[in-house]
Amino acid sequence: xxxxxxxxxxxxxxxxxxxxxxxxxxxxxxxxxxxxxxxxxxxxxxxxxxxxxxxxxxxxxxxxxxxxxxxxxxxxxxxxxxxxxxxxxxxxxxxxxxxxxxxxxxxxxxxxxxxxxxxxxxxxxxxxxxxxxxxxxxxxxxxxxxxxxxxxxxxxxxxxxxxxxxxxxxxxxxxxxxxxxxxxxxxxxxxxxxxxxxxxxxxxxxxxxxxxxxxxxxxx
Amino acid sequence: xxxxxxxxxxxxxxxxxxxxxxxxxxxxxxxxxxxxxxxxxxxxxxxxxxxxxxxxxxxxxxxxxxxxxxxxxxxxxxxxxxxxxxxxxxxxxxxxxxxxxxxxxxxxxxxxxxxxxxxxxxxxxxxxxxxxxxxxxxxxxxxxxxxxxxxxxxxxxxxxxxxxxxxxxxxxxxxxxxxxxxxxxxxxxxxxxxxxxxxxxxxxxxxxxxxxxxxxxxxxxxxxxxxxxxxxxxxxxxxxxxxxxxxxxxxxxxxxxxxxxxxxxxxxxxxxxxxxxxxxxxxxxxxxxxxxxxxxxxxxxxxxxxxxxxxxxxxxxxxxxxxxxxxxxxxxxxxxxxxxxxxxxxxxxxxxxxxxxxxxxxxxxxxxxxxxxxxxxxxxxxxxxxxxxxxxxxxxxxxxxx
Numbered sequence: 001x002x003x004x005x006x007x008x009x010x011x012x013x014x015x016x017x018x019x020x021x022x023x024x025x026x027x028x029x030x031x032x033x034x035x036x037x038x039x040x041x042x043x044x045x046x047x048x049x050x051x052x053x054x055x056x057x058x059x060x061x062x063x064x065x066x067x068x069x070x071x072x073x074x075x076x077x078x079x080x081x082x083x084x085x086x087x088x089x090x091x092x093x094x095x096x097x098x099x100x101x102x103x104x105x106x107x108x109x110x111x112x113x114x115x116x117x118x119x120x121x122x123x124x125x126x127x128x129x130x131x132x133x134x135x136x137x138x139x140x141x142x143x144x145x146x147x148x149x150x151x152x153x154x155x156x157x158x159x160x161x162x163x164x165x166x167x168x169x170x171x172x173x174x175x176x177x178x179x180x181x182x183x184x185x186x187x188x189x190x191x192x193x194x195x196x197x198x199x200x201x202x203x204x205x206x207x208x209x210x211x212x213x214x215x216x217x218x219x220x
Numbered sequence: 221x222x223x224x225x226x227x228x229x230x231x232x233x234x235x236x237x238x239x240x241x242x243x244x245x246x247x248x249x250x251x252x253x254x255x256x257x258x259x260x261x262x263x264x265x266x267x268x269x270x271x272x273x274x275x276x277x278x279x280x281x282x283x284x285x286x287x288x289x290x291x292x293x294x295x296x297x298x299x300x301x302x303x304x305x306x307x308x309x310x311x312x313x314x315x316x317x318x319x320x321x322x323x324x325x326x327x328x329x330x331x332x333x334x335x336x337x338x339x340x341x342x343x344x345x346x347x348x349x350x351x352x353x354x355x356x357x358x359x360x361x362x363x364x365x366x367x368x369x370x371x372x373x374x375x376x377x378x379x380x381x382x383x384x385x386x387x388x389x390x391x392x393x394x395x396x397x398x399x400x401x402x403x404x405x406x407x408x409x410x411x412x413x414x415x416x417x418x419x420x421x422x423x424x425x426x427x428x429x430x431x432x433x434x435x436x437x438x439x440x441x442x443x444x445x446x447x448x449x450x451x452x453x454x455x456x457x458x459x460x461x462x463x464x465x466x467x468x469x470x471x472x473x474x475x476x477x478x479x480x481x482x483x484x485x486x487x488x489x490x491x492x493x494x495x496x497x498x499x500x501x502x503x504x505x506x507x508x509x510x511x512x513x514x515x516x517x518x519x520x521x522x523x524x525x526x527x528x529x530x531x532x533x534x535x536x537x538x539x540x541x542x543x544x545x546x547x548x549x550x551x552x553x554x555x556x557x558x559x560x561x562x563x564x565x566x567x568x569x570x571x572x573x574x575x576x577x578x579x580x581x582x583x584x585x586x587x588x589x590x591x592x593x594x595x596x597x598x599x600x601x602x603x604x605x606x607x608x609x610x611x612x613x614x615x616x617x618x619x620x621x622x
Contacts, residue, residue: 022376024283024369039434046466050496057495068514123502130535138559187551190567194549197571198436200590203386205439209582212446212574213439213475
């Protein structure tokens with residue numbers, strides 16, 4: 001029974017949206033949208049579970065003085081400070097969580113703008129350097145395929161910058177052709193295959209044939 | 221000093237009075253002009269042409285509460301810049317209220333929010349500048365709910381063909397007929413990757429993407445995680461699964477726990493093996509890359525749905541010399557994984573992974589069914605290209621999805 005109930009629930013949760021896709025009847029649509037709302041509620045509870053896990057894990061790390069435990073203190077302090085101002089702000093203490101009517105920042109807004117966003121931006125900016133190192137490795141002409149890739153990449157890079165157009169008007173045209181024809185064809189091939197794979201996976205999950213995501217193996 | 225202040229005050233009062241008088245006289249002159257203008261253009265504007273053949277009927281393939289109004293546009297409506305207003309009443313000779321506004325070129329309007337079974341009448345008002353003309357009212361129309369979206373019939377047929385192929389090959393597989401599946405290098409390397417981590421006595425990181433369990437790639441990733449966790453339990457390897465999404469975290473924990481139980485080693489399972497990091501994409505990336513640099517895992521699995529963090533994670537893993545197996549169906553992220561990882565599961569290989577790893581005939585059967593549908597789609601694509609080239613539009617219409 002412990003194994004049958006999750007499979008039964010999966011069947012209904014998977015079959016109802018498919019049914020609603022084809023049947024416009026009001027009640028079917030209502031059940032489908034209600035299921036979506038339930039997902040948000042369940043996610044809310046799961047988030048609480050996640051926060052508890054973060055606190056437990058990092059508190060244990062500090063207690064055991066495990067490798068990198070000072071970072072755990074910073075993490076918990078960040079969680080407590082942001083959590084406090086966010087929670088208090090939601091009850092309109094300190095002027096809420098957004099900007100005040102006079103344009104000044106509430107504590108939560110200030111922490112978000114001047115603490116969180118710059119850190120987030122820094123991580124995103126690192127992408128440029130990682131992209132450069134990855135490109136350097138990818139574009140080494142080790143064999144025929146890699147050499148073709150190198151030439152295609154050079155043409156696309158020249159076609160995407162004003163300098164390329166200045167050198168020759170053919171660069172943007174060749175770039176457009178590479179991106180619109182061979183690259184697009186390959187991407188669509190992958191997308192069609194992936195879409196069929198996803199549909200097949202969904203069918204296996206709905207029918208209870210695929211159970212490994214539940215930790216249930218063969219013969220269960 | 222006092223005199224000069226008095227003088228200044230008097231001057232200001234006089235200036236104000238003068239300004240007021242000038243403004244009032246100017247307004248009077250403008251008013252006279254505005255009133256006299258129509259007298260100057262006394263030729264009445266011509267009435268706009270009336271919309272013809274106004275019909276109203278239930279909107280097809282909907283859940284009810286909607287009526288579609290159609291009409292014939294008068295000739296030259298676009299050149300004239302004609303506009304329309306759709307009017308509704310519950311009595312043919314009753315008061316009509318406007319429900320929608322359209323411009324020339326439109327000859328159809330779906331009125332929504334109606335009560336099923338009640339009679340509604342419609343008129344279409346043609347508007348040209350300041351003048352308008354109403355059409356004859358339509359016949360009574362009633363809205364009702366429908367039981368099938370006929371415009372999605374093609375999707376249903378495709379789904380039926382696909383499901384039949386998958387179910388047929390599953391049944392065939394159940395009868396123990398061997399099914400061939402090509403080698404997938406990335407999946408063959410899973411055993412080697414787990415073994416390497418065990419031999420080195422180092423950690424394995426399994427990153428299940430950043431999306432929730434309503435994303436099918438995450439489900440596929442959890443299925444692969446089940447197999448890897450079972451191997452990890454068998455070899456007594458150190459597995460860690462950091463999560464970004466709370467629902468994925470809860471599901472991943474159950475998957476790993478059950479896998480350890482199934483492998484007969486529930487004693488090796490620790491709660492902290494599957495942990496939650498944060499809901500923010502880049503904070504999660506910072507945490508996982510930091511873990512990679514500090515703890516130097518022997519193996520990284522990056523399998524699921526990834527976005528901008530894909531290259532940050534994969535390049536950091538590459539830099540620390542970990543063996544990396546990745547898999548995603550996000551086309552934009554695939555080049556990053558191909559460049560930075562040792563093995564990459566591309567698109568459909570991600571969904572086939574669970575069947576491939578388990579070698580269960582029933583699951584392999586579904587892959588065969590999927591391949592048959594893919595073959596049929598390739599044939600349809602080829603046929604479509606030929607037919608479109610010779611001017612037959614049938615295929616493009618038949619496969620149009622709404």
